[in-house]
Amino acid sequence: MRSSGHVPIEYFIENDRKPDLLPEVYKKSAPYCGGPKKVNVARFFEKKYHDLEVERLWKKVWQMACREDDIPEVGDYLLYQIANLEFIVVRTGEHEFKAFPNACLHRGRRLCNHGGKKAGVFRCPYHGWSWNTDGTLKEITAEWDFPGVRDEVARLPEAKTAAWGGFVFINPDPQAISFEDFAGPEMLEHYKKFKLENRYKQVHVGRVIRANWKLVEEAFLEAYHSIATHPQLLLSGGDLTDTRYDVFGNWARLGHINASGSSPLRGILISQEQSLEIFRMMADFNKRYLSSLIGDEVEQFSDAELVEQTFNNLFPNFSPWGGWARIVYRFRPNGDNPDECIMEAMLLAPWPEDKPKPPAAKLRMLGRDEPWVTAEELGTLARIFDQDCGNVPDVHLGLKTKEPPYVIYSAYQESIIRAFHDTYERMLGLAEGE
Numbered sequence: 001m002r003s004s005g006h007v008p009i010e011y012f013i014e015n016d017r018k019p020d021l022l023p024e025v026y027k028k029s030a031p032y033c034g035g036p037k038k039v040n041v042a043r044f045f046e047k048k049y050h051d052l053e054v055e056r057l058w059k060k061v062w063q064m065a066c067r068e069d070d071i072p073e074v075g076d077y078l079l080y081q082i083a084n085l086e087f088i089v090v091r092t093g094e095h096e097f098k099a100f101p102n103a104c105l106h107r108g109r110r111l112c113n114h115g116g117k118k119a120g121v122f123r124c125p126y127h128g129w130s131w132n133t134d135g136t137l138k139e140i141t142a143e144w145d146f147p148g149v150r151d152e153v154a155r156l157p158e159a160k161t162a163a164w165g166g167f168v169f170i171n172p173d174p175q176a177i178s179f180e181d182f183a184g185p186e187m188l189e190h191y192k193k194f195k196l197e198n199r200y201k202q203v204h205v206g207r208v209i210r211a212n213w214k215l216v217e218e219a220f221l222e223a224y225h226s227i228a229t230h231p232q233l234l235l236s237g238g239d240l241t242d243t244r245y246d247v248f249g250n251w252a253r254l255g256h257i258n259a260s261g262s263s264p265l266r267g268i269l270i271s272q273e274q275s276l277e278i279f280r281m282m283a284d285f286n287k288r289y290l291s292s293l294i295g296d297e298v299e300q301f302s303d304a305e306l307v308e309q310t311f312n313n314l315f316p317n318f319s320p321w322g323g324w325a326r327i328v329y330r331f332r333p334n335g336d337n338p339d340e341c342i343m344e345a346m347l348l349a350p351w352p353e354d355k356p357k358p359p360a361a362k363l364r365m366l367g368r369d370e371p372w373v374t375a376e377e378l379g380t381l382a383r384i385f386d387q388d389c390g391n392v393p394d395v396h397l398g399l400k401t402k403e404p405p406y407v408i409y410s411a412y413q414e415s416i417i418r419a420f421h422d423t424y425e426r427m428l429g430l431a432e433g434e
């Protein structure tokens with residue numbers, strides 16, 4: 001089925017100079033069967049589908065709320081928004097977090113107006129009812145007037161929380177399976193040695209985009225668009241035609257070895273041996289650079305891990321790249337508007353062991369139509385985002401006029417998007433392609 005690159009990723013993996021260090025998951029491939037798949041355009045802009053997402057997706061799924069660093073001390077808290085829902089996420093211990101719907105149990109006012117530091121209690125600004133940061137009731141104002149009510153407001157309802165890789169995840173569903181079971185063993189193994197928890201959030205930039213969140217995410221779930229959208233990447237990346245698409249349950253991986261000086265689409269080819277030489281040079285270069293940051297730990301990594309470029313996705317909206325690439329994306333609906341979304345990019349960086357951990361960068365929101373390149377802290381990535389985000393509002397508009405009213409996803413190169421929509425349909429209770 002794969003009509004992929006001139007030099008397949010497996011060739012580099014088979015010729016790794018440290019094969020014993022390479023985790024098994026790198027050697028696995030898991031192509032997603034079936035396809036092409038048709039999907040009705042309505043799920044990208046009709047409010048009915050947005051409302052179903054709130055009830056059946058966002059209230060039921062594991063989702064990344066923040067970095068642990070965003071709330072570094074016990075009692076620090078922030079507000080995490082998804083669609084029209086809002087949660088207070090608070091650090092209650094060294095690696096313990098809790099999350100509560102941000103609504104007072106009296107008459108429903110938002111309990112907190114904004115995040116804060118070292119809180120002892122959450123006190124509602126309306127009538128002053130308060131709860132401790134562990135969710136237990138502190139005080140009902142003029143309790144004599146609420147006989148028999150204490151028990152039912154004794155605890156704030158809780159969302160489940162999990163800490164993984166320095167991120168805090170929440171799931172509002174009390175019946176949810178554990179985060180580890182949701183992510184699956186392949187994802188846990190793939191990131192294990194990279195210890196994302198040992199990185200600090202160096203950059204955090206976001207922007208409202210005039211397109212549905214799924215459309216924007218889809219622009220990052222295949223490399224097929226590089227031919228037309230990012231022509232500058234073609235030669236350096238072997239046209240990205242070597243990309244391997246794997247689906248391991250809720251986690252999907254787009255694997256690519258960025259080491260080829262060829263452009264198969266334009267007939268510019270170099271031999272496999274030359275590609276391998278470039279691959280090894282890049283591994284050596286990255287190793288030298290990383291040793292200044294992580295010291296001897298760099299010896300634990302194989303060539304493929306040092307060079308890897310996997311852009312991955314945990315259903316539904318969390319995309320941490322693999323390896324040392326540093327990049328993390330998140331895509332959320334913009335409030336209750338299915339015509340807009342918030343896209344964020346973070347860069348996670350290691351820091352020298354003998355220096356204190358730098359503080360986490362605060363989110364910098366760009367204006368709606370402000371180009372990503374104005375965020376200089378994103379480096380060369382910003383130009384690529386501008387190319388990607390140049391397409392998606394026009395996709396969103398095009399879908400409203402499209403006849404026949406469906407889109408088509410391919411068998412292989414768009415297989416991760418197909419897998420996304422299959423899971424989405426299952427969670428929302430939709431018919432195939434509805």
Ligand code: FES
Pocket residue numbers: 104105106107108109124125126127128129
């Ligand atoms: S609504 Fe919160 S105390 Fe009344």
Ligand SMILES: [Fe+2]
Pocket residue numbers: 219220225226229230384388
């Ligand atoms: Fe792109």
